[in-house]
Structure formats: structure tokens, C-alpha cells
Amino acid sequence: MNTIATFDRISTICSETVTGHYSTSFSWAIRLLHKDLRMHIHAIYGFVRLADEIVDTFHQFDKEALLDQLTQATREAVESRISLNPILHSFQITVNQFDIPLTLVEHFLRSMRMDLTKTEYTNHTELNAYIYGSAEVVGLMCLKVICEGNSTKYNQLAPAACKLGAAFQKINFLRDLEDDASQLKRQYFPGVSMQNLSDDKKRQLENDILADFKAAYTGIMQLPAKGRFGVYLAYQYYLALFNRIRKRSSAAMLEKRIRVHNIEKLAILLEAGIKHRFGFI
Incomplete structure (x- = not known):
């Protein structure tokens, strides 16, 4: 006889499938979390991906209506502790x-809604508010x-x-500068576009990202053991992706999308595994 636990498990599998399909990098990283945590990080990723697909992919549909539906359905799922949408059910x-x-969820959905209409960020206050909600x-x-x-x-x-x-978000913006501008008509970095990206402007953006990375690393090393690896x-x-970006000139950035190949990801995994095995992580 089926029980609610059966639906819970199916919903978890759906979120895990979404993660695996859309991001091999995060899928590999989630596998290295303690088993108690994995399904829940999959659930968060699955929910985030739903909203992201609405604003970035579903161009032939009424995006605002879909985001309204998702917002309402998410609120109802959390309040009632069930949803017929497996992704929302695992998330709740x-x-x-x-x-x-719920304020965190609301901030996220607010930033996603900004993507429906806002095409340019003219100052860092606006951008920082968007990044807070989206990432x-x-x-x-x-x-x-x-x-x-x-x-x-x-x-x-x-x-x-x-x-x-x-x-992570700023790296995505920098890597996807050309795609965001040409396909989604968005310009995230204030005063930076495909037309005026110079090596100097690129270096300034990279220095800002590097400062974020350094601050984040200290916290990573203090995470509970279940989640640290x-x-x-x-x-x-993401550091490997960032280093690839740093090696490219501003002109070369716009020629081809930069990515970390699976063989390099495997090398990163093996090196991290050795460090973890000997207690350095």
C-alpha cells in the first residue's frame, strides 16, 4: 500500500533528476555531502531551477503569469505541507x-521577477539587491x-x-555576458557591455569576485563536517572556471563560452578527495 512517504520519495527523485540534468557540477558536489543533506540540497536546486527556467527559457509563454502561479503555489505548498507538483513538494x-x-524564498522570487522587465542595472546598489535575491x-x-x-x-x-x-553569480554574469545581452537583452554589470568591455574593466570585475572568493573560503573551512566537502x-x-576567465582577454571573452571540461572536473574531484582523506578539508 502506498503512503505519503512514497510520494515524498518520488518528489525527491524528481528534484534530483532536475539537478542532474541541468548541472553536472552541482550534482557531483551534492554527492559529496552527507547523505542526510543531499535530498534537501537537491530540493532547493530544483525549486530555483523552476523559477530560473520561467524567466530565462519559456519565451513563448506568459512568464509573468507563470511566475505568479509558482509564487502562489510555493506559498501554499509550504503552508499546507504538500503540493501536487513534486518539485514544490520536495522543496516544502x-x-x-x-x-x-519564507523571507529568503520571497527575496529569491522578487529577483526572478526583476528579470522579467529589468534589462540594465545602472548602479551597484541595484545590482547587489538583485544578487542578494538571486544567489x-x-x-x-x-x-x-x-x-x-x-x-x-x-x-x-x-x-x-x-x-x-x-x-558564483558574478562569474555567471561575466561568463554569460554575450548570451545575456544578445539573447535575454540584459546587462547586469553597471556600465559594462559587450561593446565597451576592456581588459581594465574585466580586471576590476575579477578583483571584486576574488575578494568574494577569499571571504567565502574562510567560511567553507568552518562548515559542519557533513557539508564541508x-x-x-x-x-x-567555480574557482577553476574563474581562473579560465581570468586567462582570457576581454575580446576573447565574447568569442566562445568558457566552461570547465569534465576531465578537469574529475581532476578537481580527485585532488579534493585526497585533501579530504588526509584531513586538509
Whole structure:
């Protein structure tokens, strides 16, 4: 006889499938988390991907209506503790189990809504608000899971989690500068476009990202053991991508999308595994 546990498990599998299909890097990193945490990080990623697909992919549909539906359905799922949408059902399990503040979810959805109409960020105050909602709060949701109810540890590490989320998002912006402008008609970095990106401007952006990375690393090393290895691996993946970006000239940045190939990801995984095995992580 089927029970609610059956639906819970199916919903978890759906979130895991979404993660695996859309991001091999995060899938590998999540596998290195403790088994108690994996399904919940998959749940967060699955929810985030739903919203991201609405604003970035579903061009032939009414995006605003779809985002309204998702916002309402998410609120109802968390309040009622069930959803017929498996992705939202697995997400509400995580939100309720780890007492993730709904304000974080609302900030995320607010930033996604900005992508529907806002095409340019003219100052860093606007950009920082967008990054907080689109990336930093996702890091905070994951941190709530990793800290497993330890509020003191969560509050201690929250600033570093935000810096890691910001670094990841800024790298995405820099890597996808051409795609964002030509396909989505968006310009995230104030005063920086495909037409005026210079080596000097690129270096300034990289220095800002590097500062975020350094602040994030300190926090990663203080994470609870269950979550440290997986987060460290995600950090290393993005650091490898960042280093590839730094080696490219501003002109070359626009010629071909930069990515970290699977063989390099495997090397990063093996190196991280050795460090973890001997207690360096």
C-alpha cells in the first residue's frame, strides 16, 4: 500500500533528476555531502531551477503569469505541507524541516521577477539587491540545511555563504555576458557591455569576485563536517572556471563560452578527495 512517504520519495527523485540534468557540477558536489543533506540540497536546486527556467527559457509563454502561479503555489505548498507538483513538494519538505525563513524564498522570487522587465542595472546598489535575491539567499537556504538547526553556526557563517553565492553569480554574469545581452537583452554589470568591455574593466570585475572568493573560503573551512566537502568541491569548480576567465582577454571573452571540461572536473574531484582523506578539508 502506498503512503505519503512514497510520494515524498518520488518528489525527491524528481528534484534530483532536475539537478542532474541541468548541472553536472552541482550534482557531483551534492554527492559529496552527507547523505542526510543531499535530498534537501537537491530540493532547493530544483525549486530555483523552476523559477530560473520561467524567466530565462519559456519565451513563448506568459512568464509573468507563470511566475505568479509558482509564487502562489510555493506559498501554499509550504503552508499546507504538500503540493501536487513534486518539485514544490520536495522543496516544502526542506523548508519546513529546516525552518527556512519564507523571507529568503520571497527575496529569491522578487529577483526572478526583476528579470522579467529589468534589462540594465545602472548602479551597484541595484545590482547587489538583485544578487542578494538571486544567489545569496540560495546560499543561505543551503546553509540552513547544512547547519541542521544550529542557529549559532548559521549566524556565524551566513556572511561567508552570501559571499560564495555572490561570487558564483558574478562569474555567471561575466561568463554569460554575450548570451545575456544578445539573447535575454540584459546587462547586469553597471556600465559594462559587450561593446565597451576592456581588459581594465574585466580586471576590476575579477578583483571584486576574488575578494568574494577569499571571504567565502574562510567560511567553507568552518562548515559542519557533513557539508564541508561538497561545498568545497563546488567552490573549486567555480574557482577553476574563474581562473579560465581570468586567462582570457576581454575580446576573447565574447568569442566562445568558457566552461570547465569534465576531465578537469574529475581532476578537481580527485585532488579534493585526497585533501579530504588526509584531513586538509
